[in-house]
Amino acid sequence: MGGRGASMGKGSGASSPAAGGGGGPAQVEPAAPATEQGPPEPEVTKPEATEPEKAGPEMAGAPVSGQPSDAPVAENGWGYDPDLPVSYHDDGPIGTAVKYMGADGQMDIDGQPLANVLGRVATDVVHGRRTPQQGLEEYQAIRDRLPENSQARNCLDFEIRKMDAPASPPPPLPDATPEPLRRLVGELNAIPLVRQDPSKELGPLTELCEQAAAGRASGRRLKRAIQELANRRHESLGDSGKFTIDRALRAAADALDQPPAQP
Incomplete structure (x- = not known):
């Protein structure tokens, strides 16, 4: 064009x-x-x-x-x-x-x-x-x-x-998963490109959620690990979600710096 x-x-x-x-x-x-x-x-x-x-x-x-x-x-x-x-x-x-x-x-x-x-x-x-x-x-x-x-x-x-990829429920997460990561898993799972190949973001993210819930990953180390999941898709896939994935990852990493909301 x-x-x-x-x-x-x-x-x-x-x-x-x-x-x-x-x-x-x-x-x-x-x-x-x-x-x-x-x-x-x-x-x-x-x-x-x-x-x-x-x-x-x-x-x-x-x-x-x-x-x-x-x-x-x-x-x-x-x-x-x-x-x-x-x-x-x-x-x-x-x-x-x-x-x-x-x-x-x-x-x-x-x-x-x-x-x-x-x-x-x-x-x-x-x-x-x-x-x-x-x-x-x-x-x-x-x-x-x-x-x-x-x-x-x-x-x-x-x-x-x-x-395309069939709709599927998000993977189960430990109860102690930080809320920004729980939201991120749901957001990524809603993207057909991610469901089609979860090995790039969703699989590693699920492992990070388990580590965070168990207290083995937190603070700057956890934030950096989330940021490193971005840019794993070629920019030509922008029309099917590459930039949406990257924006969601960056937003979740930034949210980890915020104090949890009070009940």
Whole structure:
């Protein structure tokens, strides 16, 4: 998509899930190691709230005809202008779907090209205006409106299946688990990306909760251990929750410095 995102035709020579060539969309590059310093995360453009303003899919509506939109594909401000309406990493799941659907990215959906509609939802997830679960539900609602067997629907469905994970209860924690860590476990477990691969954050966090409850981890050591769980996902996964994970970890680490609330 515009900017450094690439034109609608990018990747047109590669195999796609719809073409049956077996190649499929390029896989997202592996997550960066915890010690690797990547580019700075996008600036949050509005204050976060514990409950985002938008709840549930908004894109349920009439089936999309498949006709192209007359509106231009929006410029993607990732890496240079996070305040643009579309600003997300175009090598992640949604960017990959848009690139592989080719001309179908221009498909009209409520007066806008499909590429713009998907890009704006992805941008909302990056900046915390939607939770990753809400973003996933929006992607699914958009997919379900697209023409059956279209390149757009097949490519979007392919990426959604890689992002999705069944709902599950949070792992059990000891009664003496500090409240900021208990909340953090619930917040992370609500993110499909975390449930899909809990080994990066949720597994180590559960072990830290057990250590903290037993008095074997506290103070600066515990705070540092929580902070070190951040940045274990590549920034291209911002459209499915990478920055939401990191923000939750930092907030929980900071909360450990606060005295417990009085009953």
